[in-house]
Amino acid sequence: MHNDEHREDAASKDPAQAGQAAEHHEEALTPEPTQEEFDRLRIALATVREDQLRERAELENQRKRMARELEQARRFANERLLGALLPVFDSLEAGLSAQAQDVEKLREGMRLTLRQLGKVAEDNGLTVVDPLGEAFNPDQHQAMSAVPTSEHAPDSVVQVYQKGYLLNERLLRPALVVVAKAED
Structure with missing residues (x-):
C-alpha cells in the first residue's frame, strides 16, 4: 500500500512523473517472455518471411508473364488484318496471270478485288x-x-483528286479536293 500511496502523491504533484511511475509499475508487473514464446515468435516471423518471399516471386512471375503476353500481342496485332488480306493477294495474283486479250474480264476481276480490299479495310475500322x-x-x-x-x-466540293480516309473516326489522310467559290 505504501507504493500506491507514494504514486498518488507523485500524481498530485507532477502529472508527468505520475505517468512515468505508472509505466514503471506496469513494466514491473509484466512477466519476462519465456523461451517458448520466443520460439513461437521466431517461427511466426519465419512464416511471414516465407510468405513475403513467395508473394514477391508470384508478382515477379506475373510481371514476366504479362510482359511476354504484351510482346506477343504487339508481334501479332495485325494477324487478323493480314489473314483477311490473303484472299485479296490471291485475287491480284490470279488477275496478273490472266491473258491480255481478255481485258474486260481483267477489269471485272480488279473491281471484285477492290471490293474485297474495301471490305477488309472497313471491317478493320477504315472509312x-x-x-x-x-x-x-x-x-x-x-x-x-x-x-x-x-x-x-x-x-462545296466540286471535284475530288484523292479520297481521304478515317481510321476508327480519326483522320488518317484528308481528301484532296477542289472547292466551289462564288463567281465574280
Missing part, C-alpha cells in the same frame, strides 16, 4: 472520305484549289 457534292470540311478535306462556278453552292 472512305469521298466528299463530292458535300460542304467543304477543313477537318477532313484539304482544298487544292477553288473554282468560280454558279452551278454549285459556294464552299
